Amino acid sequence: MALFEARNLHKRFGDQVVLEEINLSFEAGTLAGIMGPNGAGKTTCFNVLTGRYKPDRGNVTFDGRDITGQSPEKIVQGGIARSFQIMxxxxxxxxxxxxxxxxxxxxxxxxxxxxxxxxxxxxxxxxxxxxxxxxxxxxxxxxxxxxxxxxxxxxxxxxxxxxxPAILFLDEPTSGLGTEATGRLADLVRSLRDRYTIVVIEHDMRFLFGLADRISVIHWGQVIAEGTPEELQANKWVQRSALGSLN
Structure with a gap:
């Protein structure tokens, strides 16, 4: 059983469906990534996973416990922590x-x-x-x-x-950082991965591809590809979208 799982998550704001049938799982002791273009729904997904938003449908489990709809405070007490894109x-x-x-x-x-x-x-x-x-x-x-x-x-x-925490969620940790500072942050995250299960949502693909064991690609509010960095770089959709480019 995965340490953390999301099954059939749906989220809408008014008439806009932002997440539809999201399924994700993160194994203990791994570093997982979530990537996608702006407006793809990945930030909303992150907020649902960490209790900022309650899903309209679906459920989230952590260490075998259903935590769907719990408050952020209760989720932190249960062993889940996160950083924010805006510090x-x-x-x-x-x-x-x-x-x-x-x-x-x-x-x-x-x-x-x-x-x-x-x-x-x-x-x-x-x-x-x-x-x-x-x-x-x-x-x-x-x-x-x-x-x-x-x-x-x-x-x-x-x-x-x-x-x-048992699991650490990082929301766009390289946002606003230059090349040198991003490298130092990569070293820091690498040093933490032996002690924590880590999930990173990130726009810097070089950073994410250099660290993650597996990556999920979210677009149009759905998970449209999953795999290792090598598998995603070979994925034709990812190649066409330029999301897998390290240039």
């Missing part, structure tokens, strides 16, 4: 405080979330370890706003990892 950080907080805010114990407090922590606390140590895992050791007390754009992307991934 969602507390700019006035330090890097380490951004991580501490996202720790499970902090989320349960829901009040006085920072003053409850001692500098030598278990939370401090956990947050330092998370920052080290995303390449931000030494930047613990830098305000988030002072970090470079690439470092902020890494911090956002750290915020997602603070919840100690």
């Amino acid at each position: 969602n950080l507390f700019d006035e907080y330090s890097a380490i405080d951004n991580i501490k805010v996202a720790l499970p114990d902090t989320r349960r407090r829901r009040f006085d979330i920072l003053h409850a922590f001692d500098g030598a606390s278990e939370a401090e140590a956990r947050a330092e370890a998370v920052l080290a895992s995303v390449g931000l050791a030494g930047k613990e007390h830098f305000p988030a706003a002072s970090l470079s754009y690439g470092e902020r992307r890494a911090l956002e991934i750290g915020v997602a990892l603070a919840a100690d």
Whole structure:
């Protein structure tokens, strides 16, 4: 059984059908990709998978449990975390405080979330370890706003990892990054894949093809192709659409 599955997902907004008969499955210990042209429905699909939208029909299961329609907060508590295309950080907080805010114990407090922590606390140590895992050791007390754009992307991934998830969803992680920063991000994601099941929605095909075990192509609100990067590069539809080009 796959760790995460979506079956027969439908989603519409008014008269517009955005997703139709979406079927996806992600195996534990793999890095899966979702790609497609703008307007294909992949972002809506991502939001349905992670609880931002409730599907009109179909179901989503995680580790054998039906999580269809659960709130994002409950989904996070269940072991699923995600980053966002538009970064969602507390700019006035330090890097380490951004991580501490996202720790499970902090989320349960829901009040006085920072003053409850001692500098030598278990939370401090956990947050330092998370920052080290995303390449931000030494930047613990830098305000988030002072970090470079690439470092902020890494911090956002750290915020997602603070919840100690079983599966990590990354939404367009290379958005806004230059070539050098994209390479560093690829190295970071590669370093995480041994510890987490990862699903990436991405427009940068070179980035995705260089990392993913399997990729699903969404177009017209449907999954129109699936396979390894090599299989998709040989797929005639993908070739015609230029989605499989690495140039």
